[in-house]
Amino acid sequence: MLGKTELDPKSLMYEAYRIDGITPSQCRSIFLDWALCLPAGQNNRDAIQVMLDRYGTNNPDHPMSLVLRQGLEGSVTPKRRGGWRGRERPQ
Numbered sequence: 001m002l003g004k005t006e007l008d009p010k011s012l013m014y015e016a017y018r019i020d021g022i023t024p025s026q027c028r029s030i031f032l033d034w035a036l037c038l039p040a041g042q043n044n045r046d047a048i049q050v051m052l053d054r055y056g057t058n059n060p061d062h063p064m065s066l067v068l069r070q071g072l073e074g075s076v077t078p079k080r081r082g083g084w085r086g087r088e089r090p091q
Contacts, residue, residue, distance in 0.1 A: 016064045027067040
């Protein structure tokens with residue numbers, strides 16, 4: 001497969017950039033599937049930047065480039081923990 005790499009083992013990003021008329025919504029769905037397939041321990045921000053460098057440079061207006069840039073902006077450590085640790089404690 002032409003687009004298969006360690007960071008894109010299912011060639012999802014490669015194929016997304018080849019789909020004519022793909023929508024931002026479809027790109028977000030593909031992005032989520034791609035992110036879930038990243039190797040364990042992989043820094044998400046680094047992986048997104050690699051995909052942007054590989055595909056987004058020549059396709060800056062493509063919907064997937066937009067989604068990847070949004071992913072870079074949103075890839076920060078969550079500030080709130082879930083479960084009992086995230087709840088306010090009574091005084």
